[in-house]
Amino acid sequence: RVPLGVIGIIYEARPNVTVDAAGLCIKSGNAAILRGGSEAIHCNRALAKLVTEGLTKAGLPLDAVQVVDTVDRAAVGTLITMPQYVDVIVPRGGKGLIARLIEEATVPMIKHLDGICHVYIDDKADLAKALPIAFNAKCHRYGTCNTMETLLVARSIAPAVLPQLAELYKTKEVELRADDEARAILAGYPHLAAALEEDWSTEYLAPILAVKVVAGIEEAMDHIDRYSSKHTEAIVTEDYSAALRFLREVDSASVMVNASTRFADGFEYGLGAEIGISNDKLHARGPVGLEGLTSLKYVVFGHGEVRS
Incomplete structure (x- = not known):
């Protein structure tokens, strides 16, 4: 399995997502762009500093995890409409936020709108x-x-x-x-x-x-x-x-x-931390852990064979 690529995580008021998302993306070989809510911007900045220290000690690229250091809502609109740079968006928040992203995003999403x-x-x-x-x-x-x-x-x-x-x-x-x-x-x-x-x-x-x-x-x-x-x-x-x-x-x-x-929770299912939960059938469904942040690549070794 191979990483999805660059994952944008947009979330509200829960700084624990900063750590969970960074860890899952690093572990699965993905890069992460994290955009938290204004309610926790100071916590997110402090946690981002710790993540950077961890990346440095591990010898990993510092750009592997980036935190959007602004509370301007326009940053969200930009992030979700850059398919040339971002492979997947994972929203974590209220129904209003996710409904907006569904309407405006041009980047594929792993999401659920509500839980009835x-x-x-x-x-x-x-x-x-x-x-x-x-x-x-x-x-x-x-x-x-x-x-x-x-x-x-x-x-x-x-x-x-x-x-x-x-x-x-x-x-x-x-x-x-x-x-x-x-x-x-x-x-x-x-x-x-x-x-x-x-x-x-x-x-x-x-x-x-x-x-x-x-x-x-x-x-x-x-x-x-x-x-x-x-x-x-x-x-x-x-x-x-x-x-x-x-x-x-x-x-x-x-x-x-x-x-x-x-x-119905990634930790309870033995997945460790979860990046989110998906109600969709593609690409991942239910609690999304490490495997949901990867895709398949078919590798073929040949000896000069050609198809007839």
Whole structure:
């Protein structure tokens, strides 16, 4: 495998990306141009100095990692429209930033726009697994792209599981935006609202959860197909055939059985640090580590052979 080339990383407010991105690009043989947000410009400058010291001690080119030392937004516009110099752009930030880059960039991107992740509790679910999974997937951290935003529950198990989940969500004051059927089961929950159409396609990044009762796995997968951002979906079930069908037919970057969506992460997958997560199918998909920052080169050794 060979490096992609020059990778531009555009990110907001997270100076840890400076170190992660620099390390991954160096390790994979790529050069990196890092453009962080104005909120962390002083941290990024200090970290860039340390990276330069490391490059010097390792005998590597100092230009292998460069930090754009300006907070001028015009620098982003320039960086993403230089395909003759930059091979790939990796954005790390909010939906507004990534939407802008999708619209304006002429350089290929490894990206995801949002994380509308689902957990489906099947009628064959073990509640001892379903309760902690559905609680963790929503409440472990609210502001991450692998946080559950919609909970789907099979009709036959909903009366048993939803009240118990409500007791857990109540401890975190999670607002539940539920369809009519779920709302009837959850009557009396202090933070209950009627779900609107836009709730099914909203990444809240907050203690808000859309809840829907479905007939079964067929309706659950139809809902996911319509509203998912293709990031991460999970099924909770003890039915082996249902689990395999879910894995086979749900078209997302990460699909899980009996596990929290919060595991959709490069470090948790054993990739080490990640450069980002991709919802696309080309060139990389899911958490992107070292291998995702490389491509293939076919090498042929000949002895004078010609093709006939």
